[in-house]
Amino acid sequence: MERFELLPMVSTMEPADLLLYYPDGDQENYWRSVRESPLYENERSEIRAEGNRLRGLPIPELTYSLFSIYTRKGSRLEYERVYFERRRILNTSVFLTLLEPEREEHLAALEDILWSICNEYTWCLPAHLGETNITETIDLFSAETGFALSEISCLLGERLPALLQYRIKENVNKRLFVPYLTCGPFHWETATHNWAAVCSGSIGAAALLMLKDSETLTDILLKVQGSMEYYLQGFGADGACLEGLGYWNYGFGYFVYYADLLRKRSLGEIDWFKREQVRSIAMFQQKCFLGGELVANFSDSQAVGSVQLGLSHYIAAAFPEVEAPPLSLRAAYSEDHCSRWAPAFRNLIWKNSTRAPVEWGSASNYLPDAQWLLSRHVSEAGAFGFAAKGGSNDEPHNHNDLGQFILLGEGTVYLSDLGSGEYKAGYFGAERYSHDCNGSQGHSVPIIDGQYQTAGPESYAVVLEAATSPEEDVLVLDLAQAYAYEGLQSLTRSFVWRTGVRPSLTLSDEFHFDEAPAALIERMVSFCPPVVEKGLVILKGPQAHGHGLSIVYDDHLLQPGISVHSFHDHFGVEKTWYAVDFQVRQPSKEARYVFEFQFMNNSK
Template identity: 55%
Template sequence: MTEHEEWEKLTESLSPLRADDYYPENGGGTAFWKSLREAPDARAELEAIRDEGERLLSSPAEELTYSLFSLFAVQGSRLEYERVYFEKRRRLNTFAFLSLLEPDSETYEAALWDAIWAICSEFTWCLPAHVDANRPVSETIDLFSAETGFALAELSLLLGGRLPEPLRVRIAELVDERLFRPFLEKGPFHWEELTNNWSAVCAGSMGSAALLLMEEMQDHARLARILEKTERSMSFYLQGFGEDGACPEGLGYWNYGFGYFVYYADLLLKRTRGQRDWFREDKVRRIAGFQQKSFMGGRLVANFSDTLPYGSVHRGLSHYLAARYAGVETPPASLHADYREDHCSRWAPALRNLIWRDRAAAGAEEWQDGDFVFEDAGWLISRFTAAGEAFGFAAKGGHNGESHNHNDLGHFMLAGGGKFFLSDLGCGEYTRDYFGEARYRYDCNGSQGHSVPIIDGCYQQEGTERSATVVRCETSEEVCRLDLELSGAYEDGNLRSFERRWVWNKTDLPSLSLRDEFRFTEAPERLTERFVTLIRPEVAGSGLLRLAGGDMLMLELHYDPKRLEADVRERTYRDHYGKDTVWYALDFRVRQPETDLGVDFLFKFVTQ
């Protein structure tokens, strides 16, 4: 029997999903929302949703005009259209939750019907940045069109008979027209074989919507085809992870891509009554443990790639994974994402933050200390607590051809007391150029904005062939050591080798020693060591810079002034939300470059 025949046979026997499949047994939706409404531990969360409801009721809904849609083609900017687009999803989510929590409220219900109507009336559910000039808009499926279809399909099921029939019919028509038919008849789409978040979100949303809406016997053949294609894309998605479970795209895209993988896998498990279970895969279990290893103390995240420096957790996804896998920790309550935090206003995680929350789960105040080595990704992340503070160190190898790539081989971060002292700028403002040929001119993407050397005026180059080699990696209770060979990152025929060595001493107040060893065929004209920080440095003496993080904790940077000339440069970049942000390049120019040379630095935490 072929794989397609197996799917057809399986779908013939499937019973439709019911709203009660979403809720705890012996309860149902009415009992769940009543219980949640009265739960003391949910008070703050529900208050945020109600506050949003009041704000939105007093604000006129904006429309997605052609002028907004055309801005990306004209000037390459995305934020103007996306602000209105995501606010419409915020209206949908907020009034859906309030209608479920307050089923007798005619005000919330009317606002919800208007929100659904408005989204059903959009010219396209795709973002302008994702519209392909070589494909009709009506045949385009992107992340957000797939998410929108999934959200509407899920609402149709959860609202049941409350949803007016014209809206129910229109949702089914549009999801079929904008998602199912193009997926089955107008593919393949570029994302079907991607090994990043796109395959998980697009295919996962597609498969989930089909599991929710295709419930009649005559639908089983189309459902079988959609699930077969979805499963294939999910296999490609998992190929983007090594056996170590690390997400090279960073924690933000783990939440996004792996989240949608889990939402789909859960619905598939439910509708097949356990016959198809992705959660049995060892690789999925290892990926599930990535989140807890990514934090460097408090909300600080090892934010390699296009990831924000301060992270939070989706409580629902986190509790679901902790309940399923023994090695996954329940996250600290202080890290739970606020309802308003997701500027994209995604329905699927917001819903599961409410229905998957484990009210009995009490996470510790902080993740457990640990040293985490990701052999496939070439990362080392160390987190430990000393003198009442959390400290973190993270360094990376890998290659410069990763999804959402930054040219950052040998880059590292240092954190203590809830602040970054040496930083990664993370993701900048997404524009046309940001994902185009100009990508590495942005400081947050090019090596000029990372803590790596500038060799003879040259920055690192992009490409999978630009890779690092792990020479040595050792961890113990007292010390972590990582040695990387990094010459392959640079297009410099004169550079014979470049080895970077970190020794992270986990004492009461930790320190990090860094040694770079270079070998050239001929002595270079220039060699500059660069470190990145958001803290304005102070010159504290000869060979000493000091970064004051506030309160009592500081980081001292020790260097040899006879061999190195220090220079501090203030620079700016536009962050992910379009805000100009100041950062400082700490440059140390080698006074007399030689064919063989070593450069040493000591980073030492001290108190004032």
């Protein structure tokens, strides 16, 4: 859309008000229903529990010593824990103010935290800042904060003192609108991942809520439109988010929050939801879950997933093909360690309390642009899941993981993806692939003569076959380009996933070399302790259930060995993982190695 088309539309927009959020704009009636209805009992309890935890505690300060830790030590967690706790205080104070309007202490707490956030030196995180032009920088969290304050001001209106309303407007203008229009372009404006959607979407949403000047609002919406186009370029027609489910929730969530406000403010004239690509992206979530709360956590993602219920219900209402998730997967109020306002608020106002909860059943999906095969199989024996990927080693939040696979059953992940490590200085820099969670050494892929997979666009998989059916899923990949090993002619990795009461997986790797390599290892990665037997490796599940996974191999060709490793996960917690290395006894120019994975149940 061109400026001359957009400006007349913006000029006739009605002012932002409570009609954007509630039926008939009746905020009081909506929050009465939240306060009284048993359908919101869990949400009420969680919010009040946070209120009880925070009651009487001072607002934690963002001191210089905390701010400078990242520069001095490269560690992010110390500052960010305090920063996000302040956002938790903000969110909880707003919700309690709306839930219990008669209690003046909630409003007083809200006024204090709003004032304190307006006093912050920067709304950005230190990890996203340089040493200069700090006040001109916009990152994910400064944009989110501006959106949050704009929305809270709209919701609370005259209940907030005039000075606080003024300070919010002043700060959002100074920290977001002015730098966005005068200090760019910012790197995220043309990003094809979550940064484009979160930063531009938050700024656009804040502008829709706060700005009355049609010229300025038009200029901002035009810039946001460009960034959203770039964001959508990061998806193929299959709708896959290469950054994983967590970043789908994040990036696509903020895309939807903005698109919803824009559609309402423009009375439906500007509607991103009419895009077929948006429909495909909306369907990604239901494909990612492999069994219960366990997900395909390729890239910087977590193995255990949850859903933003408000977002999920919104897109299920918008697109009939989207399956609303079971309520058991609902993210609790306190689950988001970043304490983001926008999803927390919409988990309430977009919740469809009349929708009957339905469990997700069996489903297999192949996503051709991402080259992901995802299968969830539910039988009388339980829920089982399998996922494998091709792609390239030049993806957002990239891991060197071509040919990586995940295998789970009855609540246990046996062949794992380590997922996201702790974000520290260097994690996104030159040392990235020295971290086990990012380099191929921490994935279930071959190691050729001591060499791991390489990073970059020249390292990619070629799909030779991909098929799904109710009985069997197949994925065959050529992985030769993943390695810089000069003598490797071809490497074909084949997966055959057979469903049934207790599914099974067959993995085969076929190598062709110019000359036999000095060493060749087939590595399998697991958080489960392995036990080696002749011709068999057993990955033990929870002892109380007697479950496990057996890996059957040719003992004449392969010698298994176990090594123990550790890494720090996204939250800084040290995690132990096991490498099961099947050492080829006598490497040759041409060879094929086959592994059979079978689920065990010794509880009877």
